[in-house]
Amino acid sequence: MLWLYDTRRRGTFAFQPRTRTATMYVCGVTPYDTTHLGHARTFLVFDVLTRLLETRGQRVRYAQNVTDIDESILQRAARDKVSWRALGRREERAFLEDMRRLGWRKPDALPHATREIPAMIKLADRLKLRGHAYELPGGLYFDVSTFPRFGRLSRLSPQKMRRILGAQDDARLDDPSRRSPLDFALWRRVIEGPTWPSHFGRGRPGWHLECSAMSDRHLGFPIDIHGGGSDLVYPHHECETAQSEAAHGMRTRFVGHWVHVAPMRLGGAKMSKSDGNMVFVRDTLKNTSPQALRLYLLDVHYRRAFDHDEERLARASKRAEALAKSLGRGRLGPVENDASTQDVLGALDDDLHAERAIRALERHARRDLAPDTVASLRTIARKVLGIL
Ligand SMILES: [Zn+2]
Structure with missing residues (x-):
């Protein structure tokens, strides 16, 4: 059984x-730049999680959004003098191609923010009707004082939350007359750039609204797993929780397991689009196989920050080659109950310790094993970890 x-x-x-x-x-990408190793690592964690469940016969429905309208897309489109739609479409295609090459188990639903505006407006309406939202000249705001559990996910003090908000790009667009600085926009009245009509005036949805609306529409309420990068815990996931639970009467928890992947770092700083501090998947795949890159990215437990290291990447290539030599050829077999197989699966079942699973796999692959065991290990290496 999986423990998470x-x-x-x-x-x-x-x-x-x-x-x-x-x-x-899983909270997906805002497509305005190329896929970097931090994105790939995050999405591969959920890929392995899904593959592990599915290999055991568990049905999984996986949804991941595409934030195709966002202040960062609009800024980049203006800078590059291209249309925001064309930029978003181009970068989304590139993202999907990068992830396809990495053998990503594609989500069953990839909803786009721009195509879910009616669902978002409906949700905002519901929150207003239930007394969780109020209107200001700048738009519709969620009133965090109506949601006593606000802050329970991140466990941050209001002071710390305010500091984080102060560093967020889109927070400067918020109406300064809102009741609390922690109240967040469900809908912003704006006149510039792309806008949609709503009962709260023409404008654009707040960032958090899309994920509450889309998870409801594509998965129902509540959901079993909600994932994303650990930088999303506050404000994004805290606000999502407030919206979703408030809209459904506050009794039921929105999410069974919140799974957050620690950042990928480069030279000690977080790899991020907004800071331009990145190593791209497509550049790395020029001289690293997809299997080796997967092995590399899965080789640090997902809750630990990962410092990009070229030497370690080169070693991952050698390790993937060695695995291909020892396990590569031959039939795939059912996942067996033998000690070697259980050793590998045990590591994954213990909060997805893929790095321990890979080392166990390498250790056992070097030994002289029964053909059924080899076929079983091969199945895990290929179907669950995707490193073979
Ligand atoms: Zn989200």
């Missing part, structure tokens, strides 16, 4: 989906 760390409860708990199909929502 849940950010909200700050502990590792058995994963038991609420219904026959496990539901998983």
